[in-house]
Amino acid sequence: MRLGLRIIVLIKQVPDIEKVRFDVETGRIDRSSAPAETNPFDLHALEAGLQIKEKLGGSVTVISMSPRQAESSLKDALARGADRAILLTDTRLAGADTIATAKALAAAIRKLGEFDLILCGEKTVDGDTGQVGPEVAELLGIPHAAYVCEIREITHEWIKVVSDMGDKYLYELKLPALLTVTRELNSPRLPTLKDLLRAKRSQVEVWTADDLSEYVPLDQLGFQGSKTRVVKVVIPSTEHRRGIMLRGDEAVEKIGMIILSEVLGK
Amino acid sequence: MSRRGILVYAETIGSEIHPVTFELIGKARELAEKLDLEVWSTILGYGIADKAAELIYHGADKVYVYDDERLRDLNVIAHKSVLVELAKEIEPEIFLLGATPWGRSLAPRIAAALDTGLTADCIDLQIDKDGELLQIRPAFTGNILAHIKTSSRPIMATIRYRVMKMPQRDPSRKGEIIIRKFNDVDCDGIKCLGKVSERRINLADAEVVVAGGRGLKKKEDLVLLEELANLLGGVVGVSRPLVEEGWISKDHQVGFSGNVVKPKLYIACGISGSPQHLAGMRDSGMIIAVNSDPSAPIFRHADYGVVADLYEFIPKLILLLKNRKEM
Numbered sequence: 001m002r003l004g005l006r007i008i009v010l011i012k013q014v015p016d017i018e019k020v021r022f023d024v025e026t027g028r029i030d031r032s033s034a035p036a037e038t039n040p041f042d043l044h045a046l047e048a049g050l051q052i053k054e055k056l057g058g059s060v061t062v063i064s065m066s067p068r069q070a071e072s073s074l075k076d077a078l079a080r081g082a083d084r085a086i087l088l089t090d091t092r093l094a095g096a097d098t099i100a101t102a103k104a105l106a107a108a109i110r111k112l113g114e115f116d117l118i119l120c121g122e123k124t125v126d127g128d129t130g131q132v133g134p135e136v137a138e139l140l141g142i143p144h145a146a147y148v149c150e151i152r153e154i155t156h157e158w159i160k161v162v163s164d165m166g167d168k169y170l171y172e173l174k175l176p177a178l179l180t181v182t183r184e185l186n187s188p189r190l191p192t193l194k195d196l197l198r199a200k201r202s203q204v205e206v207w208t209a210d211d212l213s214e215y216v217p218l219d220q221l222g223f224q225g226s227k228t229r230v231v232k233v234v235i236p237s238t239e240h241r242r243g244i245m246l247r248g249d250e251a252v253e254k255i256g257m258i259i260l261s262e263v264l265g266k
Numbered sequence: 267m268s269r270r271g272i273l274v275y276a277e278t279i280g281s282e283i284h285p286v287t288f289e290l291i292g293k294a295r296e297l298a299e300k301l302d303l304e305v306w307s308t309i310l311g312y313g314i315a316d317k318a319a320e321l322i323y324h325g326a327d328k329v330y331v332y333d334d335e336r337l338r339d340l341n342v343i344a345h346k347s348v349l350v351e352l353a354k355e356i357e358p359e360i361f362l363l364g365a366t367p368w369g370r371s372l373a374p375r376i377a378a379a380l381d382t383g384l385t386a387d388c389i390d391l392q393i394d395k396d397g398e399l400l401q402i403r404p405a406f407t408g409n410i411l412a413h414i415k416t417s418s419r420p421i422m423a424t425i426r427y428r429v430m431k432m433p434q435r436d437p438s439r440k441g442e443i444i445i446r447k448f449n450d451v452d453c454d455g456i457k458c459l460g461k462v463s464e465r466r467i468n469l470a471d472a473e474v475v476v477a478g479g480r481g482l483k484k485k486e487d488l489v490l491l492e493e494l495a496n497l498l499g500g501v502v503g504v505s506r507p508l509v510e511e512g513w514i515s516k517d518h519q520v521g522f523s524g525n526v527v528k529p530k531l532y533i534a535c536g537i538s539g540s541p542q543h544l545a546g547m548r549d550s551g552m553i554i555a556v557n558s559d560p561s562a563p564i565f566r567h568a569d570y571g572v573v574a575d576l577y578e579f580i581p582k583l584i585l586l587l588k589n590r591k592e593m
């Protein structure tokens with residue numbers, strides 16, 4: 001007999017993109033300039049996991065591969081209702097590209113044992129690739145649907161989802177499966193007081209690379225295992241824009257002329 | 267044996283080839299001349315075999331065709347399996363796909379199966395002075411451009427639509443069309459049950475976008491922007507809050523979690539210019555911003571900034587354009 005669904009949510013901690021500062025001269029990203037937060041898309045993945053648990057029973061485990069400070073995002077996930085939180089943290093995991101990230105996450109998922117559903121964000125606001133989810137699915141040999149904006153139906157055996165690929169498609173996936181979700185899927189809950197208290201007492205489990213060694217060769221993880229390298233970062237300046245300011249009726253006349261001559265070619 | 271070609275995946279929508287495919291073939295042609303490689307393409311689907319010649323007319327030397335009823339639907343496992351098998355056999359040096367939602371869902375599975383690096387959502391590909399491929403892509407919500415190199419083979423990348431030049435179609439171009447069989451794979455884990463809705467407008471292809479934000483007071487006021495858009499032969503775009511309010515469908519959303527647009531003219535009305543909005547329109551040809559707040563960040567990214575109440579400015583502009591058009 002099966003008792004509920006074993007759900008895994010992958011979450012990443014990212015800088016608050018409204019506040020982070022970029023140095024145009026040096027191409028440096030000053031991460032210390034902005035507070036860290038949970039990748040906004042991942043909160044929707046977590047919410048979806050919690051709603052499914054409430055409906056069918058089971059458990060929600062959150063996993064993050066991050067520096068130690070990401071513990072705060074995992075605690076927040078516990079407060080929102082996750083049952084278990086695992087932080088993969090180790091200098092040997094640092095500097096990973098998406099393939100190396102996916103390998104570490106897939107290894108951690110294997111170590112956890114059997115599962116039914118993995119939920120990810122559509123992409124992150126920093127690395128911004130959207131690749132980790134489908135890569136994890138491939139490494140685990142399970143189907144995935146990307147850009148999921150609606151969950152129509154879920155049982156213990158399968159899930160029906162709408163995938164937003166410009167046109168929207170309905171897919172049925174056999175479980176276990178992986179979804180990457182958009183912000184249209186739901187509105188994330190805020191933690192209740194009771195949950196905040198519970199989260200305070202619960203523990204984030206910390207795993208290192210050694211915990212994964214049974215499931216993946218360690219030289220395939222972190223910087224060493226990465227196949228892509230960022231060799232340079234350029235901060236595009238928008239100085240080429242003319243930035244001419246206009247007001248009043250003069251503006252109407254001027255903008256009208258510009259549109260007619262430059263754009264409509266009249 | 268050294269690798270001899272650049273492989274371009276031809277994305278199909280129904281039985282039509284997505285135009286990003288031709289742009290990629292054009293870019294692949296340019297890289298191929300520099301690197302002394304051939305350009306290969308592959309097309310998968312059902313009832314698409316007669317489209318293969320188009321890929322050659324646009325610059326491919328060889329096209330691998332998989333025409334099979336079981337490839338009609340967008341089944342990511344079936345399509346992945348075919349492409350992984352092909353890539354293992356013909357060993358391309360570079361493998362390019364469009365950074366469409368389908369391409370961005372499919373490519374990472376292929377990369378993981380081939381255990382190779384994949385660069386996301388590129389806006390340029392260059393050969394550096396060492397003869398190596400530089401992949402250039404926006405990251406951090408479009409705030410930076412990262413230059414990326416790949417150490418494994420094939421080098422894989424997804425490329426944004428409408429950033430590469432569309433090559434000339436030359437129906438006299440010759441090439442080789444290779445018909446392949448689809449070896450059945452177990453793809454029962456996922457079933458496409460059909461399309462539930464069509465995208466109503468295509469922002470990505472628009473030459474003019476008239477966009478509105480929270481400066482609009484109510485849903486009905488979108489008509490104002492529609493009127494201006496119609497006059498200019500354009501379409502209406504919006505910032506995210508308007509989609510969240512349920513005023514308009516997400517097809518119209520411009521930005522990081524919506525559409526990336528690159529029209530000749532972008533008119534932003536009552537939009538503050540958040541990083542997430544800028545990520546979707548900063549590469550527009552000309553940007554005109556209309557905002558009542560002279561300190562709005564959007565003005566720093568605009569060619570022309572109009573400090574005005576959009577409810578006064580837009581009707582006057584519409585009137586002027588109408589009068590001039592009639593002359």
Ligand SMILES: Cc1cc2nc3c(=O)[nH]c(=O)nc-3n(C[C@H](O)[C@H](O)[C@H](O)COP(=O)(O)OP(=O)(O)OC[C@H]3O[C@@H](n4cnc5c(N)ncnc54)[C@H](O)[C@@H]3O)c2cc1C
Nearest residue numbers: 010065097098120121123124127128129130131132385386
């Ligand atoms: C400027 C820049 C450009 C980069 N470009 C590339 C590139 O083109 N190709 C490449 O392979 N790598 C690239 N990287 C590296 C990449 O950002 C990292 O591998 C990162 O750890 C994961 O990728 P992402 O942030 O794009 O995640 P995405 O693939 O966008 O994340 C999707 C989802 O996967 C889950 N997830 C992602 N990371 C984690 C994690 N660490 N822990 C738990 N869950 C997670 C979350 O649910 C998330 O919503 C780049 C890095 C930088 C700084």
Ligand SMILES: Cc1cc2nc3c(=O)[nH]c(=O)nc-3n(C[C@H](O)[C@H](O)[C@H](O)COP(=O)(O)OP(=O)(O)OC[C@H]3O[C@@H](n4cnc5c(N)ncnc54)[C@H](O)[C@@H]3O)c2cc1C
Nearest residue numbers: 479480481505506521522523524536537538542558559576
């Ligand atoms: C993960 C994530 C993804 C996101 N993705 C997107 C996205 O894809 N697209 C997007 O747009 N946003 C996105 N956002 C939201 C984004 O952060 C901003 O909240 C949003 O872009 C603001 O929309 P706005 O400019 O319309 O509204 P506001 O910031 O409220 O600006 C309204 C502007 O209107 C001006 N105004 C008011 N009245 C008038 C008037 N009568 N005449 C002229 N001007 C007037 C005001 O001065 C102000 O500048 C995202 C956010 C997150 C966290």
